């Protein structure tokens with residue numbers, strides 16, 4: 001075969017190979033895209049809200065409910081015994097959360113305010129925790145590192161009476 005003809009044949013072969021594997025290539029590209037997106041969001045979910053780097057250790061969990069009752073008014077409640085214990089502190093109607101310095105804490109807020117169906121949120125300015133406004137039965141989790149010793153406030157920005165303390169101890 002003359003040189004020129006062979007080159008044309010090569011180009012044809014390449015086109016043929018591409019056409020043959022078009023769908024396989026498309027499927028692998030699709031899988032790669034899905035994996036990349038999953039990895040991106042997976043890594044992001046491991047980055048605490050007051051840090052820039054992912055943390056690969058299991059967090060302690062603090063489950064908070066936003067509720068209302070005629071006796072208590074708007075209040076946060078919790079049954080998480082590991083991270084939180086109820087402490088009566090005047091001016092704060094919600095439980096005190098107690099954490100060890102350096103603890104990784106996932107705070108899970110659920111709106112269980114079936115009485116008024118108000119929106120609620122949870123904020124801990126000291127640790128950059130800010131949930132969005134949650135409607136009835138919505139929930140959101142945020143993970144932070146208790147990287148400062150001291151006593152800090154958490155609150156709902158919609159109901160100033162919904163306030164509690166976070167104590168971080170050595």
Ligand SMILES: [Cu+2]
Pocket residue numbers: 066074119120121156157158159162
């Ligand atoms: Cu509220």
